[in-house]
Amino acid sequence: MEAKFQIFLTLLVVLAGTAWLARRIDVAPAILLLLAGIVLALVPGVPPIELPPELVLLVVLPPLIYSASVAMSWREFKFNLEPIALLAIGCVIFTACAVATATHLLLGLPWSIGFLLGAIVAPPDVVAPLAIARKLGLPRRILVVLEGEGLANDATTLILYRFAVVAITTGAFSLPVASATFAAILAGEVAFGIAIGWLSLRLRHWARDPQIEITLSLITPYAAYWIPEHLGGSGVIATVTCGLYISWNGPLLISSATRLQGIFFWDLVIYLVEGLLFLLTGFQMRVLLEKSKEFPLGDILFATGLVAVIVILARFAWVFPGTYLQRLWRPRLRAEPLPDWRAMFVVAFTGVRGAVSLAAALALPLTLPSGVDFPYRDLIQMVSFGVILITLVGLGLSLPWVVRLLGITKDGHAERRREREAEIAARRQALDAALASLDAITDDRELSDEVVKLLRARHETRANQLPQPPDADGNDVTATGAALVRELITEERKFIHAQLRDGNITDESRRRIERDLDLEEASLANREYKKGA
Template sequence: MTHAFLTFLLVLSVLAASATLARRLQLAPAIVFLLVGGALAFTPGFPPIEMKPEGVLLLVLPPLIYSAGVSMSWREFKFNLRPIAMLAIGCVIFTTCAVAVAVHFALGLSWSVGFLLGAIVSPPDVVAPLAIARRIGLPHRILVVLEGEGLANDATALILYRFAVMAVSTGAFSLSTATGTFAAIVVCEILFGVAVGWLSLRLRQWAHDPRVEITLSLLTPYLAFWVPEHAGGSGVLATVVAGLYVSWNGPLLISAATRLQGIFFWDFATWLIEGVLFLIVGFQTRALVETSKYLHLGTVLSAIAITTAIVIAARFIWVFPGAYLPHLLSKRIRAREERPPWRAIAVVGFTGIRGVVSLAVALALPYTLANGDPFPDRDLILLVSFGVIFITVVGIGGTLPFVSRALGVSEYGNYEARHEREKEIAARRQLVAASRKELNRILKERELPEGLARFLEARHETRVRALPEPPAKEGDFTPATRGAAMVREIIAIERKLLHKLLREGKIADETRRRIERDLDLEEAVVDNREKNSPL
């Protein structure tokens, strides 16, 4: 137990150092985590750290998927459902088949093993592409599509994976049976996810305690995932649906205190899980190299090169017809949506970064078949999966910013961010104007004490003064965030005075905490406005 805890502390230390290094180098954290983990795996004296596939699939995957679902907008998910489904279902199946055909004819692997390998490497990661895409400022709709794809594609891949493992183990496969089972799993998981989301919100309403509510929110993804997974499904789709349900119905049912604390909790939890996962993937490098000694090096390298090339090419082959054919074939789609620019489609095609789920399901492969024979090509599948992950994370993840800038997509994303900021300013002013009308009505209809009336008036005037100025012309505005540095300076002075009063015994610690919380909230508001400003 002590050894495991010390190893955990070591991983956390490496994670913090790697994240700092990534920030200093201005690189995507996933790339640095993977490279640092791989380097440490060969460092003499560094303890071997193994990835437990059941730990990834049953313990850390549910909260990652759920938190992504909660942060996803149901309205935008529904509006972009067609491109999301084309990628999360169509592209995953197409990539699986393409890999199966390539490795069967090029490497001589059996059809069932080829489909198994394809199912493992077909789903892009939900973490790394989005982190890079947000950092380089891709357009909002691309981010929504990528996030929606990352939420749903694991469900498709895991279902295909189960069918493929069954086909390898038994030597039998029925397309009609698999299709019917796939449809039944999708329908049942959607219904179960809605039920779990509804139950979670109702229990949290009854709790009326932020600590209990956050605990219930942590239990929600495990309930949504484990029950369908135990019943033979994937669990991913139910967890996604539960998150989307909470995202759409939660704002009016979750208290402000719970939301403030929950945002911090989930932000830290997802960052910690994602970072540790990519580090652990890197830590597997040494064990995988040891495994490769029992295979012909040329065969391993050829398999990695062919599979990676097919995975990347299949996505490009799929995304362009998938984006343009619906516009050509449907008058309703042409009337509702603009034809997407080819540059944006090319960037979507270039975001096929594979991640920890692919390696986890590869590691979860059984060692033997039902009859006791060794599972065919298990070590080769494992090595190829790791090779595809490494090449796509480092290669595609490292070059995506340059590709995006070269195609001008990041520039459009920055313009879109400025336009969205202008709409945010308009919305803030509209809210304040509406609250002014309601305040006038309340003061007119109710006999309020003079002190309370002055307090409400002063609150409104404070909100008015904090509003950003409307843009003088398109793309030009002077938000209040330009005074953020001065506000922080004033808050810092107040903090020093507050602690001076505490040291002199003029206030109690509890009083200091209450005042300090108000200052923290005010500084958080300033940070939020500055962070979301494109200037």
């Protein structure tokens, strides 16, 4: 146990160091973490660390999906539901079929094995591409489509994966039965996800305690995921639906104290889970290298390269024709302007595969019911890992260059500016509404002049703290003012520390003052406008 804990602490050190390096050289942390895991796995004396597939599918995946869906806007998800569905369902099925065809014709794999491999490598990851795309200042709709696809496509691939495994182990497959089962799973999980979201919010509202509410929020994704998964579904759609329901209905039922503490808690949890996941994915290199000795190296490289090229090209082959051809049978779309080809190119290019694909490959059974070894199991695992490595490193490092070449970040910056102006206007209107309410309360109730003066002072303070848009010369007035306020806060901290050291105040008083300063600094960060954000 002590040795395992030491390994865990070592992984945390590597995670922190790699994340720091990624920030310094401006590279997505997922890329460096995967490479760091590969390097550590090959160092002599480092014990092998296997990534249990059930750890990813049952323990890691639910909070990742839930956290991303809670952070997503239900309104934007609903508005972009059609392109999200085309990618999360249509593109995954198309890619799986393309891989099956190519591997059958060029590698001689049975159709069932090729389709299984295709189902495993078909879905892009939800974590890595978004971490890269958000740093590039892309237009919001691209981010929403990519995030929505990443949330939903795991459900499609896990359902296809189970169909393929059953077909291989039993030797029987019925397309009508599989289609009906797929539709039933989607409908059932949507209803179940809404029910879990409703129950979770009511329990948290009833508890009225931040620690209990955060604990319930941690239980929620597992309740939404495990039950459908145990009944033969994927669990992903239920978790996504639950998260979107809480995202839309939670603001009026979750207390401010819970929100403040919950944001920090979930940010830390997701940071650690994502980082360790990519690090442990890289560690699987040693296990796969040992298995690769049973196959000619040339065959492995050819199969990996072929499948990687197919999944990349299949995404382009689906995105562009799918976007334009649907206008032929959708008259409503004909009246709308043609989609920007640059945006579609970025969506098609962002096809990074991740740990879910590897977990699905590692979860393959060792033997068939007859007792013979599961066919091509080791080859499927090696090819899956190779596709993850090629797409994550190759596409991930190339995406910033592609985005700059297309010049699409200019649209994103202009969109952020318009959003900032709308946000400031909404803040002002909210304060005006509060002031009108204060006038009505003053007229209806017998309030002392001191109370009214205090409330109006609070209103004036909030109004003076409103952020400002960049001025005509492009200077960020709010950021400049915030930087100066931070300097003043720093001087306050120094003075309070000196007062504590001299014995003029107690530690308890110092903590209360520091909390007020921390909240003010956090409020500054929330209001501050950063160019390119």
